[in-house]
Amino acid sequence: MDFMLPPIVGRRHRPRRSRENRAIVTTASTVLREVFGYESFRGPQAEIVDHVVAGGDALVLMPTGGGKSLCYQVPAIVRQRAGQGVTIVVSPLIALMHDQVGALHEAGVAAAFLNSSLGYEEAADVEQRLTRGEITLLYAAPERVTTPRFLAQLDALQSRGQLALFAIDEAHCVSQWGHDFRPEYRGLTVLHERYPRVPRIALTATADALTREDIVERLQLQEARKFVSSFDRPNIRYRIAEKKEPSAQLARFIAEEHEGDAGVVYCQSRKRVEETAQMLCERGVDALPYHAGLDAAVRQRHQDRFLRDDGVVMVATVAFGMGIDKPDVRFVAHLDMPKNIEGYYQETGRAGRDGLPSQAWMLYGLQDVVNQRRMIDESPAGEEHKQAMRGKLDALLALAEATDCRRVRLLAYFGEASQPCGNCDNCLAPPQVWDGTDAARKLLSTVYRVQQASGIGFGAGHIMDILRGKTTEKVTQYGHDRVSTFGLGAAFSEQQLRGVMRQLIAVRALAVDSEAFNTLRLTEGSRAVLRGDLPVLLRESVAQPGGRKRRERTGSSPGSAVAAGLSDSGQARFAALKAWRAEVARSHNLPAYVIFHDATLAAIAALAPTSVEQLEGVSGIGARKLEAYGEEVIRVLQGV
Structure with missing residues (x-):
């Protein structure tokens, strides 16, 4: 359960001592102390809990590890003790339901779940307990909640005044703009339409303005009170480096800074997951693969080991992670660039849920940008959606290429102003900046002249070979050693030119044609760069970050x-x-x-x-x- 950030004393209630009214006047602070063992709420928890206990609707945006679960679990217990019945928790993952119900049982709370992991008799027993009023919180997936059978059970509870609250977890899943869109979440509007007097609380750890508006509209929360916490996770150090030898870079990072620590490594493809997990195992790291192509039983076994054992590193696609509550994950690494900042923030937020120093470490490269652009272009989505996705990708690329504070940029994306943090790679070791305008103009000129000479487009590697004056077989085959820009960029390294390309793609002065084998082509935005009107300033490529000395600064240690x-x-x-x-x-x-x-x-x-x-x-x-x-x-x- 995710409520381990350092405490901020919230508004407290003093329980009245009248035995006759004890069930009615049980306060949230009493439940927090007696059931969960905490003396005070954290941040905005107290205000949210008060509002929901009183029957108000709420939309809660709170960072991973900020304590979202308590925002509905405490009101559920208070309202149940006041005779108002059961709370229905809409949760998207079976593993999350199991662990949260188990945690509530440990705390002495009557909780249960209904999902496909239960047999017929087990499910029937839960339904009977629900009917008898013996359950305080019932967890169910969105597709089950909206079935006629389940709604009929809710109708029966409502007729007896025994529906206390609806809690919709991972609410960003309702939005097409979100990073974990689940169409079945759209059906949850039935809760407001069918049970308008039952309060609802929708919760998510990440949502930009567009996603936030979509949540409100799709779940009909226009009248709900919005609680938006700071998105800052000050215990997480953000570090982003250029991809060179990703496997070697990752192995060094773990060996030198996180030996024996639990962590998550995200990869774009199933193949990369398998290869990376094997590579880490060969280097003595207790690593496991996780992706949708594995047998369900294998995935469950690996997830259980990650959650239950110390020091396990999970290598996974984005199929892994939502709802994972493990508090002592010391690092989250990305070997490939995610699709957008929301996904990046959500995934990195799985580190340091206990509030202790942790790291978000990412590698990125030109091919990542090309791949992500291609996936957007080839998706069946409408043009409006594609444009929005391109904008989100551009924002993440800008974060990766940034020379100023990573945290300031990250929080600004979510509409939050901040000051340089002093705890990201750019703050700790400000990168050198070089003027890449001349290189950019020569690169765009090469793209133009090659296409003009051959009538077809070419990929990034070939363009760089021409500009750097390399007489490869392909260069001579097409006669590109005779174009006017051949060799004009000999002073630039391939690494520098790749950085120039990333920046040009980010500002849309260069495009990747996914329908023509990822060839490069000019755009309307190319003109400003070619004329010298748009300067191209780039960070110097930095050597692989890390080293044993940095362990002391991050506060990470084995165990x-x-x-x-x-x-x-x-x-x-x-x-x-x-x-x-x-x-x-x-x-x-x-x-x-x-x-x-x-x-x-x-x-x-x-x-x-x-x-x-x-x-x-x-x-x-x-x-x-x-x-x-x-x-x-x-x-x-x-x-x-």
Whole structure:
């Protein structure tokens, strides 16, 4: 569950002590403390919870790791205790439902899910419990929620006044402009139309203005109160480098800075996933592949290992990640450039959910830009949608090519002003900038003269060979060693020219024709560069970032960073508690962090309690967990 950012004390409620009205006046802060073991809400959580408890609709935009789950789980419990019935949580992933329901069970909350993983008898049992009012939160996929059978069950609950709340998680899935569009989310408008008096809360970790407007329109949330948190994740260091030898670059990054850490590596293709996972395994990294082409049982087994074991690196396509709550992911790496900033932000946000120092590391190159452009051009979408997608890709390319603060640019994309962070690669080591205008003009002139001479277009490599004066077989075959620009760019490296091409494509002064084997062609925007009206300023190519010295600056270390400040005896207690927690998690078939977060174990290890009573008030230990595990924790500590 994702509520581990450093606390900001929110508005608190004092429970009235009248026993007659106890169910009605149970406050959100009481639930937070007694059920989840936290003394205060974080950021805007308190205001959101108050609004929803009172029956208001809400649209919540909160960064990954900001605590979205509590924004509907606490109101669900408060409203259920007040006799208002069950909360229906619309969730897109079976794995997420399983883990969140498991976490709620651990906290003593009556929760259940309905999905395809249940057999007929299991599903029937859940439906009967739902009818009897024995469930506080019920998780279901959008395609199930909108079926006639499920709606009939909701009708019956509504007739008895037992529908407390609808929570729509991953709400960006409703939008065609979002990065995880799920058409079945569109059917969720039926909830407002059929049950207009039941409050709704829609939640997402990322949405630009266009996606936000689409969520409001598609889910009919025009009257809902909007809660937009800061998108800043200050514990994440953003680093972007030019792709040279991606496998070697990744291997160095992990070996020198994240040995033994849990991480996610995103690749564009299934083949790249398989090759990268094998490469890392050969170098001693506990790496697993994950993509849609694998058997479902294999995918589930790999995901379970990633969630339940320490130090596993998942190498995956974007098929992996949505709803993954693992808090101690220390890095997210991209070997290929994503489609847009929203996807990049969502994926990098899976690092450091516990609030501890983590890294978002990405490689990109000219071929990434070409591939992404081609996929947009070849998609069956309408021209309006394609234009929007090109704009999003351009924004991500601008972030990659930026010479100023990465975080400022990233937050600006979501409409948030900020100051240089001092914790991204550009802030820590400002890159040198060179004037690529002359190189750009010569490159565009070469594209023009080659096409004029041959009547056909050519790809990036061939154009660079001509400009740099390389007499390859292809160059001589077409007589391109006789064009006027042959050799005029000999002073420029291939790396520099690739940077020039990326920039020209980003400003639409150069286009890639996907229908003609990715050949280059001029555009209307080429004229301004050729005339010298549009300067082309580029960052100098930087050597592979990283090194063992940087580990100390990032705060990353093998094992658990949260326990780094403990004494030797505290470290021993922490290790013993982790081993015990792993056994409990395996027996419950749950990720270890669902039992206790590392931060809670570290707090116990530092406290070194000798009685169960001393565990009261430790962050993350609610009443149910204290009762279930208190004596066992003390027993473990006594054995250290």
